[in-house]
Amino acid sequence: MAKTLSEIELTDHNKVSLFKDGALEPLLQLLTHDDLKVKKVAIDAIHNLSDVPQNGLQLIREGAVGPLVPLSFKCRNKGKTEKGNAVKLFCCLTQDGDENTLLEHVGQRCIERLLRIITTSNDLEEIAAAMGIISNLPKDPEITLWLLDAGALEIISTCLTHEGRNASYRMQITENAAAALCRFIAPSNLEWQKKVAEIGIIPVLVELLVSGTTLTKQNAAISLKQFSESSTALTNRVKKRWLSWFCLEAPVKCCPVHLGICTVESSFCILEANALEPLVRMLGEADPGACEASLDALLTLMDGERLQCGSKVLAEANAIAPIIKLLSSPSASLQEKTLKALERIFRLVEFKQKYGTSAQMPLVDITQRGSGGMRSLAAKVLAQLNLLTDQSSYF
Template identity: 60%
Template sequence: MITRTTIMPVSELLSQNVLAIVDIVNASKEVFIQRENFNKFSNYLGELALILKELSKKIGELLEGSTREIGRSLSLIPLESLGVCSSVSNEICQLCKNMMDASYSAALEEEAISKKIELRIQKGNIDQSFENNLVACMSEEFGMATDRSALNKEFEEFRSEIEDGRLRSIDVAEARKMEQIIALHEQADVATCTSPKEKQKRSAIEKYFAEGKKDCPLTLIPLDNLRFRPNKNLRKSIQEWKERNNMITIVSIKSKIQSSEEQEVLQSLGKLKDLCSEQELYREWLIMKDYVLVLIGLLGAKNRDIRTISLDILCILAKDSDDNKERIAKADHALESIVCSLARQIEESKLALQLLLQLSRIDAVRDVIEHVQGCMCLLVTMLNSDDPHASKDAQELLDNLSSLDQNMIRDRALGPLFELLYRHGLSSPSLRELVATIIMHLAVATCPDIQTSILRTFQAICQSPFSPDVRKKLRQTVQVLVQLCELNNQTVRANAVKLFCCLTKDGDDSTFLEHVGQRCIETLLGIIKTSSDMEEIAASMGIICNLPKDTQVTQWLLDAGTLEIIFTCLTDGNRNASYKRPAVENAVGALCRFTVSTNREWQKRVAAVGIVPVLVQLLGSGTSLTKQKAAISLKQFSESSAALSRPVKKPGVFSYCLAAAPETGCPAHLGICSVESSFCILEADALQPLVKMLGETDHGVCEAALEELLTLIDGEKLQSGSKVLSEANAVAPIIKLLSSPSSGLQEKTLKALERVFQVAELKQKYGSSAKMLLVDITQRGSGGMKSLAARVLARLNVLDEQSSYFG
């Protein structure tokens, strides 16, 4: 009967021969004379060792075959006809089954691996084929752990054990035997936390020794020491072999991914991707072995999966370094092939977009991308992708490319961008805003003709139905407009100023405060003083008018001589009046920030320039907007008049002797007033123009005039101010405003009459003319207006103060 014990002497003999060969190989490597001959001798012995190991494997196969044949023969015995009892028969049947299922190859393979590992540890490098064979066998047989960080940690633990001296008592022979056991044990130990199979192996080994056995479970060689010791050198060796084997795989797989067999190409690319994802070392090998050119070539393959995996690998390589990005971008037809993938199905398109985004992060590559035909158009299309990640990547890539020169514009990017901007069905306002920003950035670096076209297009867009979205985003590009306003090209500058003015019309916005400083203000004032283009002058003045009413900004304007420039703009009669009107309107509007009653120092500076008489003149000759803004400034002046009016001095004794004429005070403020000192609108002769404005058809003009006139009856000046209004025939036009269709103007009129009719003289003189209009409001007006009208009627004694109209 053939048993394992009868085979073992042959296996052991072969193992001993291999060990002897290893010793000879080691010794031959240390010889310094006739080194070449000894090297050849060493190589021959190395090959002989492999042959002997193969013989050991064949013996295992012979043993397995013999066992199965015996089991099969035993199963042919007719046990029932021989009268064998059932218990014996069952045992024989089970034995037959076990023998026919017997397998010795795994144990023999482990023995071979164990000896190979020992050979590797004793010597080091043998040859690459031997190394590859070892790693492949170990990986397949034991499921080696490949986590580098875990192995590094254990290497450090092993070094610590050596330093502690715990391994110094082991001799060379014992170490060689222990490594054969640890080869199995350590693999189980590496995977302890993840592999149930490896846990089972370790448990089996521990049980084997716990039963009192003292020989190797693989070779049956007696062991002097049964302690389990971590072998860090072994693990290091295994990792080194694995890395070398993978590097050789990387080299060998290059021809396979260029095969005409699609399945082979896909399998090879999949393995290559796994290696790239594993560690940087393998990616460096891919670059060194010129895989970039091969992968770029595969982007033209008919098979979509081949193209997709190739793009995925290129993305992984591009993330490592700028050198890799440049290498990819400069490969023949690389960017053209990547852009072609942008137009394909979503998965491939997304990877192509990610790769281009990676490549665009360095200047040298961005300059190459700009020359690719069709790239910008495809990116613009992807902005509106249903996939949020793809849309975001497209946004970032376009933003990276938006600083390039006019060559990119020649790629007809503006057409698709503007088309996307005008698309009414565009789902995302934020996307529309982004497109506007991209176009605005493009305007900085392109030629003047295209800059002008972009700026004019945006001026038109600002008047469109979706202008709020675009204007909101464009306000964030004020820095770009500020740069364009400083250009020497007058056409571009003028259009930049006009768009800038358009964006400031929405009122105060903190965005402007970030980019509009003293330099910008000086640039705008310089344009007003030197430009021959009235539209550019008007727009520049419009920006100043619309800037946030910030104290610091106003002070910068004053320090830069803005008041003097406004005065010149308002009084210069040499320019065509029709072209001058917008500039005058904006100049008068700009004054409003300097005439606020909360800062009398600013008011004094405006009055000192001589602007008040000019404003009064404009009340009668300007456009409706000019009149309205002039009235607002004069109203702000008038709010300070009562406090600034100087009291009238009582005449002294000598005044009568000298027959000197006594000082006469202002009939409204009852003190000494002047235009320069108290900004009195009576002294400025503004009363009649204001009364006339009450009859204007423009509600804004009427309201501004009414508010200015009402400053005369503020506070304690009700009696004197009402008398002035009456003498100026202002009360009757005020009453007529009760029939105005403007609810705001009606409300202000009702509040004004409620004060005016507190004066008995005026109530008696004008009350009857107001009654019917007031009654009409109580019947047809809104709730709040009804109450106001009822209060005025109560002043006229028409309604009782307990009337339901007050409810």
């Protein structure tokens, strides 16, 4: 019966009905059977039934993660299934899995085995699933340290730079590797950021902004944004030396945003990395997630006191007009970030005069159709443009 369930084509309704009628419990029991062939059939059957979100959540609630962790590796070592279904099923469960459940079952040895699959397997689908598991692991500092100790950074780097990205599973490997990388680049841990920069990842991320899939571009932009948040503190400030009334200083090239000497490796500067143009291009992506990631990265250039110099750099890169277009995005989150960005940009008279007119109509539309908070934000920007008074009912 389990073999039949692993092979038969079923509708989503059939799959949900089978779980409701009690098929999951005996299949989970088969995962603990002594016979490896029985385990394989059970995995295949569960995998065939688990691609319905409702069933996937039930698998997590019923504790399927526990037996799958060791089984993912035992099956691989003792005999080939797995199109690597055990690893793929494990990957599916980690996408929506409870963090506490994953922390309970994923230890240092599990991480080492996942990385071994990535470096030794000839099955691209299995490699993609193993990297997917790593990308879905909780952002727990201990897990990150285990990954670093096991050489995960170098393995992720290899997955990001491998050739043949046009093959579907190779693209999936790259997508998952780009997602896995984000955990190492949190601005709160400068040492981890330095480790990543030292192995030459930043230029690779910039390349992926151009050549990657939409999801890869999104994760590459997220990583670059995290790097960029550290740049101001890391830039090498130029000290002027004065002799009487005469200024003696060597002719050095200062970063127009961070106002110091920047390099890709030392200050993670996205200007030096030539990331500005591809990030601006990404603002025109159809996917709101990719647009938002690129906007977040660009806005790091005008954080805080860098508003004027950063806005100027963005204007020179022709970024202001596509940012204004994001006011018409169907994503409320993206609209809100755009409104907040424009409210800051339009504090500067030159940018208000140059770009204010093109922003008027989408701003008016938001005040008429947007939610309460969005309407208030849009009204605030319109007031900056002298098109509404502070006493307007929109406030």
